Structures are given as structure tokens and as C-alpha cells.
Amino acid sequence: MSSPQSLLENRPVSVAHLFFSRIRSTPSHVAYRYPAPAGAGDASSSGTEQWQSLTWEQTGERVRLIAAGLLSLGVRPEERVAISSATRVEWILADLGVMCAGAAATAVYPSTNAEETAYILADSGSRAIFVENVEQLAKVAAHADRLPGLDHAILFDSPADTPPAAGLEVLSLAELEERGAAYLAERPDAVEAAVAAIEREHLATLIYTSGTTGRPKGVRLVHDCWSYQGVAQEVSGLLRPDDVQFLWLPLSHVFGKALISGQIRTGHVMAVDGRVDRIITNLPAVRPTVMASAPRIFEKVYNGIASKARAEGGAKYKIFLWAAKVARDHAKARHDLATGSTRGGIPPWLTAQHAVADRLVYRKIRAAFGGNLRGSVSGSAALAPEIGYFFAGAGVPVLEGYGLTETSAACTVNPADDLRVGTVGKALPGNEVRVAEDGEILLKGPGIMRGYHNLPEKTAEVLTGDGWFHTGDIGEIDNDGFIRITDRKKDLFKTSGGKYVAPTEIEGRFKAVCPFVSNVLVIGDGRNYCTALIALDETAIMPWAETHGLSGRDYAEVVSSPQVHELVDGFVQRVNGDLQRWQTIKKFSLLPRDLDVEHGELTPSLKVKRPVVEREYADAIRTMYEGSREA
Structure with missing residues (x-):
């Protein structure tokens, strides 16, 4: 069996290569589950939606048609194709289609306003755009005069009376796939040839920073960034072949995008539904083993549990408060054992209290998450340690990680078998981390961006000549290699x-x-x-x-x-x-x-x-x- 280091050093050239390898390895295994379209037997008597599935082979067939459809439109290697949509299975199919055509995806948040959408499309030089619906199409059409290089728009949801968009050829996703089929009839190996021509340093994705200040910057992520992410998530044990992952995070964000690479590498099932108002309903239906989230979700869940217990009052509220304290105390005791700051094991009285609290409270919390969750990865912001201890003690460990758009998401993550609440874990294999004299965290590794698009001066401000990226975050590294982020440098x-x-x-x-x-x-x-x-x-x-x-x-x-x-x-x-x-x-x-x-x-x-x-x-x-x- 190959070592983790060997797997990293011999990683595939691109996720497109990973994808075709996955199809050959497990063609009949389920790749994606997604809610059935409205009208397709969409709700049962229990109020839960019906879910449909795509095998890896079926996914490959659709991606191949989308890639060929883009080639038929004249899209060439490393040219940009934008995607403006909420998280749904079509987003993944489109993104894989772009990569398998040898092109590069420009990710656009569907909540981005028309003015900023136009800026991103113009700055990226996007040739075509996938849009979720006519509302997203209207934002593009409103500034079509500023986008002379944008020729095509492809709709995921395409009503019969789709309005025209001046200067754009508007196609449905099905029509693009039909064009792809016609293109392949004449050039059956066109997609395979496009994938074979991909090189590690070819541009794969432009993701524009969220922009907490100023104009968003386009982050240039090459194919090797995503290939590295896929292999690193596997060798670190973050994702496993037998996992069921629930993906609701925005795929326009680097965190969600990176998880696709890991899922393709390991081949596990991914349930995809970006509707935030359906998360609580979906969890018991999906029964995930792993889920990624932002800290705000765990804060809301905790506040919801506490508020419900308070409303019930009396004994139930007292039981919750007691169970919450036991959860934190038990998790902290495990933490102290792991760090060697205490000896002799967890006190028997605390173990007994934890068992009682589990029967009364924690089981219900785990059931709300589907009952099978072995870990939930949290990123994008800090999770309050007391909330982290609560969930760890309740059997829903929140594995905090750390990364930025500029690092193609995760650079560090907490291992499930050695969770250190309050830290963002250890560096993923292949990454290096050090702390500068002023306390700033510096990162180096295959996932680091190749620069900001059209902004060499901004790139020089954060990337050193020998490949170290200045994160702008202040932190420290303990003797066991666990990293703690204390603040944003600019926020101090x-x-x-x-x-x-x-x-x-x-x-x-x-x-x-x-x-x-x-x-x-x-x-x-x-x-x-x-x-x-x-x-x-x-x-x-x-x-x-x-x-x-x-x-x-x-x-x-x-x-x-x-x-x-x-x-x-x-x-x-x-x-x-x-x-x-x-x-x-x-x-x-x-x-x-x-x-x-x-x-x-x-x-x-x-x-x-x-x-x-x-x-x-x-x-x-x-x-x-x-x-x-x-x-």
C-alpha cells in the first residue's frame, strides 16, 4: 500500500484526471444524491422530499456532454466559464464539465448584485456563464454592454418563455448537452484529448474573495491545487470511501469547492442541497457521516437547543444546563488527557454523569444530526471554544480547520481522534506552517494560489519569492503542532x-x-x-x-x-x-x-x-x- 507521502508526490495532474479514474474504479457506485425537481414526486406524506441519485458512470456521461458542449461553443484551454448558482448538483456537473473541457471556472455567488457580477465577469474575461435561473440571467443581461467577450448563457432552470438577453445566446443545460452529443458524434475523443492536454499549472478556477473591504480580487487556483486537496483530504483521514457527506455550503466559496475534490478522490456518496432552510429537515433524511459547516450554524443550533429547554422551563431546563456543563467538563477532561496536562484518566463520577446525560440529552442532539455523524468540519471563522466543547461532549465533534481562498481552502484541520478544541488542528500533509516575528501565520504548499488575477502588485504583497503566503492572521503553534488563530492582523x-x-x-x-x-x-x-x-x-x-x-x-x-x-x-x-x-x-x-x-x-x-x-x-x-x- 502506498504511503501518504508517496500518494501526495504522485498525485494526478488534475481533478479531471481524478474524475475519469474514479469512473473507471467504481462506475456503478452512487456519486451524488439530490432533491427531485418540483413535480417529480417531490414530497412524501411525512413532508420529506424524494431524493434522486447519479452513479459515477451516469455523472461521467453528463459531464462529458457538458464539456463537449462547451468545446462546441469555441471555449478553449484556460478560458473562463462562469457559474452563478446556489449549491445544487448541476453546479458540480457544470464545474466538472468546465474542467474536463480544459477551461477554467469563474465562481460567482448568486447573492452578488448585478454591478459586482458584471465586474467579476469582465475582470475574469469569462466567455460563457452557467446561471441558475432567469433572475441570475437578468443580472448578467443588465450589464451586457460591458461584457463584449461574454457570448453564451446556459440556464439550469429554463422556463419555456425564457426572456432574450441582448448580445447573449441563451441555452438550457439540456440544449448544451445536445450540442455536446452532436460534437462527440464527429469527434468521439474530444473530451479525453482536452483532459490529456491539461497541465498542473494550467488555470482551473478563479474565485473572487468575498471582499470584507474593497473590490474582490480574483484568486488564481491551478489544477494542481485541487488535485492536492483531493489527495490530502484522503491521506489525512478527513474523508473516507464509506462516508455519506451532506453538502449545503456555497460552491462559489472555496470551502465547498475543495470538498468536491476530496469526494471525487475517495468516491463516497455526496448529498447536495444548498437550501439553508432545509438543513434541519435534510439531516435525518440524508443521515450523513460527515458534514462541513460554518460556525454560525453550530451557534444557532446551540442557541436553539438552549432556548427550547428554557421555554419548557422547570426540570427540563435544569437538566439541559447540567448536561451542557457535563458535556464541556467531559470534553475538557479528554482534552487534558490528550495534551498530557493531567494523568489518571477521566474521573469515574464524570464518566457516570456523562452516561446519564447521554441518555437524557445527547442522544437527541445526535439524532437531530441524522444519528451517524462522526464529525463535522468547521471553517471560515472561529468557533467559540465553549460551544466546541459542548458538541464534542455530546458526541458531535466539530473539527475546526483553517484555510483561505488563497490556499484553496483547508491547510490545517483537527484530527477526529485527537480533537483539540480552540485550535484549527495540524497542517495537512504537504503543507508547511510557521509564525513570523510579528505573530503572523505563514503558509506554504501545493494548494497556495498562483497570484491575484491582473493584480501583480497585490500578489507581491502576500506571496514571497520562495512561496510563503502571508495570511494576515495572527496565531501560534504549540509543541504538538496544533495551530491557534488569535485574530486577524488587520482587526487587532x-x-x-x-x-x-x-x-x-x-x-x-x-x-x-x-x-x-x-x-x-x-x-x-x-x-x-x-x-x-x-x-x-x-x-x-x-x-x-x-x-x-x-x-x-x-x-x-x-x-x-x-x-x-x-x-x-x-x-x-x-x-x-x-x-x-x-x-x-x-x-x-x-x-x-x-x-x-x-x-x-x-x-x-x-x-x-x-x-x-x-x-x-x-x-x-x-x-x-x-x-x-x-x-
Whole structure:
């Protein structure tokens, strides 16, 4: 059996090569499951949807037709073909079709507005675009005059009365596949020839950074980046051939895209449905063994469980609080054993309590996740350690990892058999990590981007001549090789008293103690004390309001009430008790609504755009500093 190092060194040239190898190895195995289209027996009496399947052989047939269809449109090696769609199986088919044609995919979030969509399409030089529906098509058509190189649009959902788009030939996905079939009738080996011509350093994907500040930058990821990701996820044990993975993450984001490479390498089943409002319903139907997510999902699940227990009141709430503490204590005890900071094993009394709590609480939590989850990978932002300990103790380990768009996603991840809560794990095989003198994390490896598209100056700012990438994140590495990210370099601020503050650390602590919080932003750069903007989770705070004299009021009225201010202040004081004086939150403002993507306050991967939020709520911030020296 080949060693992990040998597998990495002898990895295939591209995911296209991986894909055809997978088809040859397991042609009849199920590759993808996806919800049946509306009208195709879509709902059972239980309210769950019917799911359809594609084998690897069936997937290969469709991808081959899509690739040939693109070749028939004149798409050439490394030319860009954009995809603007929510996560669905057609996204994967289109992306594989682009790669097997030797072209490069430009990923566009479906939530991106028309102006920024046009910018991405123009900057990338995209020749064609796959769009989910006529709404996405309309965004492209609105700026067609700025896109002279864009000739074709292919619709996943194509109504009979599809409106024309000036300057674009509009095709349905089925029509593209028909063209592909005709093309292959004359050139039967065209797709195989296109794949054979792919080289490791050929451009495979342009993913535009979410842009927490400024214009998004196109990140150039070559075929070798994705081939490396596929093999690294296999040799690290992150993904296994017998896994069932539930994929709902946006495929326009590098995290979701990287998981496809790993799935093709291992050949496991992937259930695909990007509708966030269906996650809870889908989990028992899919029964995944592995799932990737953003921390916000686990925070919402935890807050939901806590709120439900509180609403039930009495003994049930006391049992939940006790079980939550036992889960954390048990997980921390396992952590202490793993790190060697304690000896003698987990105390018998804690083991006994954990067994009782499992019967009363944890089993129900695992059942809500489908009952088979061996681990859930979390990335894109930090997970509050107390929430991580809770899920680890409940038997739903959240394996935090770390990566950026510029590193083709994961560079580090926690191993399932040695989970260290509060860290982002160890470097994946083939990656190197070091800490610069100023504390910045530097990365080097096959998954690192080859630069920013059309931006050599920006590239030079973050990539050294010997291949080290400056992440912009501050962190540390312990003696066992586990990495801890403490903050974004650009987010660290200094108070007017000269003290440095890491806002992410304080925000994480607050999320861990306050079950009502959705988003929190600590402010204090150049000021003489710290404050916070706090948005509450509507699904958690409204049931509390009903039982505390605030029934009949809407969300904005509830969060502006003295009762809720007093409630939140209690959690603020709990956090302050564990902070240095200059870190403490002296004042806070409850926001009238949650932060969201639609208002431009969150990126599509749910990261907070701090400058946007601070501009939006400048008056609230100003009020919190009235009377201070810098007001």
C-alpha cells in the first residue's frame, strides 16, 4: 500500500484526471444524491422530499456532454466559464464539465448584485456563464454592454418563455448537452484529448474573495491545487470511501469547492442541497457521516437547543444546563488527557454523569444530526471554544480547520481522534506552517494560489519569492503542532491607552456565554475603552420575550426594551469578569435587526464586514462614546 507521502508526490495532474479514474474504479457506485425537481414526486406524506441519485458512470456521461458542449461553443484551454448558482448538483456537473473541457471556472455567488457580477465577469474575461435561473440571467443581461467577450448563457432552470438577453445566446443545460452529443458524434475523443492536454499549472478556477473591504480580487487556483486537496483530504483521514457527506455550503466559496475534490478522490456518496432552510429537515433524511459547516450554524443550533429547554422551563431546563456543563467538563477532561496536562484518566463520577446525560440529552442532539455523524468540519471563522466543547461532549465533534481562498481552502484541520478544541488542528500533509516575528501565520504548499488575477502588485504583497503566503492572521503553534488563530492582523486594534485588543477573542467569549446572540462586534480602535454592537438571534430572543412581559411586540421593540438590555448586560458582565481591564466592554448597543448578506454586512460565507457595519451604525457607536475624551 502506498504511503501518504508517496500518494501526495504522485498525485494526478488534475481533478479531471481524478474524475475519469474514479469512473473507471467504481462506475456503478452512487456519486451524488439530490432533491427531485418540483413535480417529480417531490414530497412524501411525512413532508420529506424524494431524493434522486447519479452513479459515477451516469455523472461521467453528463459531464462529458457538458464539456463537449462547451468545446462546441469555441471555449478553449484556460478560458473562463462562469457559474452563478446556489449549491445544487448541476453546479458540480457544470464545474466538472468546465474542467474536463480544459477551461477554467469563474465562481460567482448568486447573492452578488448585478454591478459586482458584471465586474467579476469582465475582470475574469469569462466567455460563457452557467446561471441558475432567469433572475441570475437578468443580472448578467443588465450589464451586457460591458461584457463584449461574454457570448453564451446556459440556464439550469429554463422556463419555456425564457426572456432574450441582448448580445447573449441563451441555452438550457439540456440544449448544451445536445450540442455536446452532436460534437462527440464527429469527434468521439474530444473530451479525453482536452483532459490529456491539461497541465498542473494550467488555470482551473478563479474565485473572487468575498471582499470584507474593497473590490474582490480574483484568486488564481491551478489544477494542481485541487488535485492536492483531493489527495490530502484522503491521506489525512478527513474523508473516507464509506462516508455519506451532506453538502449545503456555497460552491462559489472555496470551502465547498475543495470538498468536491476530496469526494471525487475517495468516491463516497455526496448529498447536495444548498437550501439553508432545509438543513434541519435534510439531516435525518440524508443521515450523513460527515458534514462541513460554518460556525454560525453550530451557534444557532446551540442557541436553539438552549432556548427550547428554557421555554419548557422547570426540570427540563435544569437538566439541559447540567448536561451542557457535563458535556464541556467531559470534553475538557479528554482534552487534558490528550495534551498530557493531567494523568489518571477521566474521573469515574464524570464518566457516570456523562452516561446519564447521554441518555437524557445527547442522544437527541445526535439524532437531530441524522444519528451517524462522526464529525463535522468547521471553517471560515472561529468557533467559540465553549460551544466546541459542548458538541464534542455530546458526541458531535466539530473539527475546526483553517484555510483561505488563497490556499484553496483547508491547510490545517483537527484530527477526529485527537480533537483539540480552540485550535484549527495540524497542517495537512504537504503543507508547511510557521509564525513570523510579528505573530503572523505563514503558509506554504501545493494548494497556495498562483497570484491575484491582473493584480501583480497585490500578489507581491502576500506571496514571497520562495512561496510563503502571508495570511494576515495572527496565531501560534504549540509543541504538538496544533495551530491557534488569535485574530486577524488587520482587526487587532490599540486603545488610546496603548493596549492591544484582539476583538475576535472577546466576541467568541461572548457567543459562548450568551445563547441569544447572533453577531457581535467589539469596537475600540484609538478609543479609551471598548464597546460592542450586538445583534440578537430572533428565534432565540422572541420566545424569551413572550414569557417576560413582552408578548405582542415585534423584534425591534423587544431588543430596545429595558428588560432585554438588562438580560444582555448580565452576559456582558460575565464576560468582563474574565478579561483584562482594558479589554472589558464598557457599553453596548443592541441592533434593531440582525446583520445579513442582503444589506452587505456579511459576506456570502457569513463573515462580518466590519467597516460596513461600523459605517451603518456610526451613530450608535458615537453615542456610546459621548462624554469620553475622544467623543
